[in-house]
Amino acid sequence: MHKEMNYLDRNEFNFEPSPEVVAAIKDFDLRKLCFYTRIYDEGKKSIFSVYLSELYGIDERQVVLGYGAEDLLKKTVHFFLTEGGSKTMLIPKYSWWYYKAIADEVSGTTLQYPVNEDGNTFRYDFEGLKQMIDEIQPKILLVASPNNPTGNWLSVEEMEQLVEMIPQSTILLVDEAYASFVSNDASYIKTLIEKHPNIVVCRTLSKFYGLPGLRMGFGFIGKGEEMERFAKYANMYLGYDRLSEEVAIAALKSDDHYRKIADVMQQGRDMYTNEVGPLEGFKVYESRANFILIKYPIELKEALQAEFANESYKVKFMNEPGIDTHMRITLGRAEQNRKVCDVILKIANAR
Numbered sequence: 001m002h003k004e005m006n007y008l009d010r011n012e013f014n015f016e017p018s019p020e021v022v023a024a025i026k027d028f029d030l031r032k033l034c035f036y037t038r039i040y041d042e043g044k045k046s047i048f049s050v051y052l053s054e055l056y057g058i059d060e061r062q063v064v065l066g067y068g069a070e071d072l073l074k075k076t077v078h079f080f081l082t083e084g085g086s087k088t089m090l091i092p093k094y095s096w097w098y099y100k101a102i103a104d105e106v107s108g109t110t111l112q113y114p115v116n117e118d119g120n121t122f123r124y125d126f127e128g129l130k131q132m133i134d135e136i137q138p139k140i141l142l143v144a145s146p147n148n149p150t151g152n153w154l155s156v157e158e159m160e161q162l163v164e165m166i167p168q169s170t171i172l173l174v175d176e177a178y179a180s181f182v183s184n185d186a187s188y189i190k191t192l193i194e195k196h197p198n199i200v201v202c203r204t205l206s207k208f209y210g211l212p213g214l215r216m217g218f219g220f221i222g223k224g225e226e227m228e229r230f231a232k233y234a235n236m237y238l239g240y241d242r243l244s245e246e247v248a249i250a251a252l253k254s255d256d257h258y259r260k261i262a263d264v265m266q267q268g269r270d271m272y273t274n275e276v277g278p279l280e281g282f283k284v285y286e287s288r289a290n291f292i293l294i295k296y297p298i299e300l301k302e303a304l305q306a307e308f309a310n311e312s313y314k315v316k317f318m319n320e321p322g323i324d325t326h327m328r329i330t331l332g333r334a335e336q337n338r339k340v341c342d343v344i345l346k347i348a349n350a351r
Helices: 019-026 030-034 047-056 068-080 098-104 126-136 156-165 187-195 225-234 242-252 255-276 298-310 334-349
Strands: 006-008 063-066 088-092 109-113 115-118 121-124 140-144 171-175 199-204 217-221 291-295 313-317 326-330
Touching: 006 326, 006 334, 019 242, 030 242, 047 063, 047 217, 047 242, 063 068, 063 225, 068 098, 068 140, 068 171, 068 199, 068 217, 068 225, 088 098, 088 126, 098 109, 109 126, 126 156, 140 156, 156 171, 156 187, 187 199, 187 217, 217 225, 255 291, 255 334, 298 313, 298 334, 313 334
Parallel strands: 006 313, 088 109, 088 140, 140 171, 171 199
Antiparallel strands: 063 217, 115 121, 199 217, 291 326, 313 326
């Protein structure tokens, strides 16, 4: 009998949307599609930007929207690397391949800064990074918190330290796609963007809120002439997709539903740490995202791949130098996490 494939290699969502999200779709008034979402009388971008402004306590003019965080990242890189001056962006050594790709699209240069393994986690090398910034004077410093695939994240104090170490001519671009897994307190964003004009923070509905198919991203920017030009470039004048905006608002209003799912993911993290971590040659890294990174004995790779395929499961076997003996596993439902763990235990104990 054919088994349905379990995709735990894409950091997608293996749970149900919240009842509020379901209701927003079922009860949507189709007549709303006859009108733009821009609020002309108030000069506001859309109903979603207004909601985000109220939720985060941030001036609506400092809210940017996009077709997922992917779109915002792309627009940010394209805009600032073509403004004149430096066309260099610094990115983490281990990070999403897309960062380099979007810089390449505008003939930008990407250089990797150090990310070092430290016990059961990874850390940005602030000393090495500061030296690179002073020498290179990049236009963009990109940080991901949490970072994909390493799972490490930055504290509020570290974020402040980063923005203090760069010149105002450098843009700090913060990819916070997974940040809601770290904390439900995002008040630091308002403090950062009000204090520093050269910062762009990107978030998404794709990860914590489990709506990658919705393609809704949002972000917040500092104040200043350069950021005002960027906002005009990045935002759509007539607003966005009305249905998507209402679904996005419903998702953000149902935080409790997704916190319970995050608890299931945490149970999965604990299971991997307690059961896979002690295995000879294995190492489970701390993560605050919807995935976990595990180092394994490379001689077991083919056996692991074969057994995962036999069970109709896919996890991501990394091939990047330095972490090419690691696999990144999306945290799914309890039974999915259990199956993946059992596959690893089976192959490890059969050595």
